[in-house]
Amino acid sequence: MSDRWNAENLKHRHRGKSSERHLNKNAILAGLMIGPGQVVLDAGCGNGYMAKEFARLTGKTGKVYALDTDSTSIEVLKSETEGTTIEPFVGDITEETRLSASSIDLIYVATVIHGFSRTEMEGFLKEADRLMKPNGRLAIVEIKKEDTPFGPPLHIRFSPEELKQLISFTPTQLIDVGQFFYMQTFKKE
Numbered sequence: 001m002s003d004r005w006n007a008e009n010l011k012h013r014h015r016g017k018s019s020e021r022h023l024n025k026n027a028i029l030a031g032l033m034i035g036p037g038q039v040v041l042d043a044g045c046g047n048g049y050m051a052k053e054f055a056r057l058t059g060k061t062g063k064v065y066a067l068d069t070d071s072t073s074i075e076v077l078k079s080e081t082e083g084t085t086i087e088p089f090v091g092d093i094t095e096e097t098r099l100s101a102s103s104i105d106l107i108y109v110a111t112v113i114h115g116f117s118r119t120e121m122e123g124f125l126k127e128a129d130r131l132m133k134p135n136g137r138l139a140i141v142e143i144k145k146e147d148t149p150f151g152p153p154l155h156i157r158f159s160p161e162e163l164k165q166l167i168s169f170t171p172t173q174l175i176d177v178g179q180f181f182y183m184q185t186f187k188k189e
């Protein structure tokens with residue numbers, strides 16, 4: 001992983017974009033096992049299409065925070081979700097957010113982290129640790145580290161094994177969530 005932390009990453013932030021057409025939503029939802037009353041954070045939510053799915057499952061007693069650095073996406077999502085349990089807000093998941101410590105059951109981060117610098121990755125892991133409840137979960141969706149018809153250069157992608165080396169939470173599940181994507185989940189013990 002020696003050459004992945006360079007300026008190349010920063011070209012791959014894709015502000016406000018969506019990976020919706022490439023991802024198998026049903027496989028992701030089946031893997032996440034979200035239940036009523038849970039509090040979910042969709043970090044780097046883009047257009048928020050998964051936040052809407054999460055809100056369906058967490059129900060009236062649950063809460064879904066949808067966070068993105070892209071203010072345009074957040075403004076659109078705010079207007080679409082007014083009066084629901086979804087709370088979109090502009091923020092940066094690599095820094096301390098305005099959410100309370102130990103308040104989140106599940107952090108979902110899809111096709112976001114390959115664009116992080118080393119410092120941002122450290123900031124992200126610190127904030128994830130602060131936000132997750134004991135037994136909270138982190139789900140990371142990333143493009144596979146193999147030849148694909150699109151996507152960032154191979155050297156900045158993460159394989160599930162590399163994620164496991166980088167992240168100190170307990171790995172729980174690895175599933176395919178599209179032809180070119182996987183989801184690796186972790187648990188905070």
Ligand SMILES: C[S@@+](CC[C@H](N)C(=O)[O-])C[C@H]1O[C@@H](n2cnc3c(N)ncnc32)[C@H](O)[C@@H]1O
Nearest residue numbers: 015016017018019044045046068069092093110
């Ligand atoms: C490729 S899009 C994926 C969007 C969505 N997760 C999906 O699966 O469709 C990456 C998103 O992450 C957002 N993003 C990038 N860095 C971020 C950060 N540090 N904190 C919050 N959001 C970030 C971008 O603005 C963009 O909306």
